[in-house]
Amino acid sequence: MDKFDERKRSDIMSRIRSKDTTPERLVRHLLFAAGFRYRLHVRTLPGVPDMVFPKHRAVIFVHGCFWHAHEGCSRATVPATNEEFWQAKLARNRLRDSEVRAALLASGWRVLTIWECACGKRTVHCLRRLAVDFLCNSERICEEIDGQCLRAEQEKETNDIEKH
Numbered sequence: 001m002d003k004f005d006e007r008k009r010s011d012i013m014s015r016i017r018s019k020d021t022t023p024e025r026l027v028r029h030l031l032f033a034a035g036f037r038y039r040l041h042v043r044t045l046p047g048v049p050d051m052v053f054p055k056h057r058a059v060i061f062v063h064g065c066f067w068h069a070h071e072g073c074s075r076a077t078v079p080a081t082n083e084e085f086w087q088a089k090l091a092r093n094r095l096r097d098s099e100v101r102a103a104l105l106a107s108g109w110r111v112l113t114i115w116e117c118a119c120g121k122r123t124v125h126c127l128r129r130l131a132v133d134f135l136c137n138s139e140r141i142c143e144e145i146d147g148q149c150l151r152a153e154q155e156k157e158t159n160d161i162e163k164h
């Protein structure tokens with residue numbers, strides 16, 4: 001059973017959906033601090049990307065794990081109430097995301113998706129490095145950063161430090 005009633009649940013969901021979410025703000029701040037300049041929520045591009053880097057011909061989406069149905073992520077559980085409704089809705093969101101990505105790639109944009117679960121404070125330096133690497137390398141076309149890949153990166157870093 002869902003621990004929230006329906007009204008409360010939709011209230012929570014609508015706040016999660018808001019454009020100016022904390023993960024998005026974190027990504028903006030760290031890239032601004034790294035010297036990047038970008039435009040926000042460009043309506044003329046497919047899917048209204050969260051951040052657009054015209055100079056780098058790249059866009060970034062910061063995806064909420066629930067709304068965009070992040071596969072294999074603990075934050076992406078389907079609410080038990082109205083399960084079928086949610087399953088259908090989230091599947092549609094996922095399909096739409098892949099169509100948007102395809103449309104952007106087809107018109108020559110590079111697409112980086114950063115998942116909400118990658119926006120924890122402890123892995124912020126890894127997130128910055130991976131995002132900067134992507135933006136600065138025009139051969140990298142379509143990638144995702146999530147919490148799992150950041151933890152793996154961090155482990156690699158720790159091992160490298162121990163080796164030296």
Ligand SMILES: [Zn+2]
Binds near residue numbers: 074075146
């Ligand atoms: Zn996730």
